[in-house]
Amino acid sequence: xxxxxxxxxxxxxxxxxxxxxxxxxxxxxxxxxxxxxxxxxxxxxxxxxxxxxxxxxxxxxxxxxxxxxxxxxxxxxxxxxxxxxxxxxxxxxxxxxxxxxxxxxxxxxxxxxxxxxxxxxxxxxxxxxxxxxxxxxxxxxxxxxxxxxxxxxxxxxxxxxxxxxxxxxxxxxxxxxxxxxxxxxxxxxxxxxxxxxxxxxxxxxxxxxxxxxxxxxxxxxxxxxxxxxxxxxxxxxxxxxxxxx
Numbered sequence: 001x002x003x004x005x006x007x008x009x010x011x012x013x014x015x016x017x018x019x020x021x022x023x024x025x026x027x028x029x030x031x032x033x034x035x036x037x038x039x040x041x042x043x044x045x046x047x048x049x050x051x052x053x054x055x056x057x058x059x060x061x062x063x064x065x066x067x068x069x070x071x072x073x074x075x076x077x078x079x080x081x082x083x084x085x086x087x088x089x090x091x092x093x094x095x096x097x098x099x100x101x102x103x104x105x106x107x108x109x110x111x112x113x114x115x116x117x118x119x120x121x122x123x124x125x126x127x128x129x130x131x132x133x134x135x136x137x138x139x140x141x142x143x144x145x146x147x148x149x150x151x152x153x154x155x156x157x158x159x160x161x162x163x164x165x166x167x168x169x170x171x172x173x174x175x176x177x178x179x180x181x182x183x184x185x186x187x188x189x190x191x192x193x194x195x196x197x198x199x200x201x202x203x204x205x206x207x208x209x210x211x212x213x214x215x216x217x218x219x220x221x222x223x224x225x226x227x228x229x230x231x232x233x234x235x236x237x238x239x240x241x242x243x244x245x
Contacts, residue, residue, distance in 0.1 A: 009087035017208035110154035130173030166228030182234025201236025
């Protein structure tokens with residue numbers, strides 16, 4: 001039986017690595033992204049592992065495009081077992097300078113899309129015995145730097161939305177969990193400094209595969225006793241007390 005996973009923000013970074021790792025694990029990914037050029041490149045790479053994989057161009061700010069992306073995934077691949085809501089943007093601007101339009105763009109991209117993708121996917125999952133929804137939050141839901149208000153609000157909202165959806169979808173046997181990544185380096189890992197790694201209790205900066213492995217764990221039906229949970233994956237950084245010596 002095929003296992004179908006829909007991944008938003010799949011063209012680059014964590015989303016791309018997750019698509020690759022799910023394909024290697026025997027899943028058929030549906031890659032969702034707005035960047036058509038990078039999406040095509042990623043699909044070519046994933047096709048080398050799982051030729052049945054598809055991509056769907058989608059603006060996750062647009063509710064109609066979300067409905068279409070979920071429908072297309074279900075109809076083309078013959079089902080839907082897991083959704084990974086990974087798409088997200090950020091703007092680091094002073095709260096005095098952030099415009100209403102910029103605030104709304106971040107909210108719609110990062111938070112509203114999670115609700116809409118989850119709701120649309122659940123309509124299909126509920127008819128096929130259940131499934132798994134995994135939402136990408138952030139350690140910034142719990143700690144902040146200046147000028148990150150909109151991004152932090154969306155990530156905190158995702159954590160709260162996760163346990164609310166877990167309660168709402170429980171009767172349909174749909175688990176809903178979130179992952180809060182810390183520093184996950186998506187560029188050239190070799191360019192990181194020793195001091196970058198030493199900031200973490202794990203003594204290294206995170207990699208996208210650290211997140212994709214957790215997604216694979218949460219997606220497995222045998223792990224359905226975990227729901228409504230947020231898992232912090234940050235190398236211990238948020239548990240580290242920092243003193244000036």
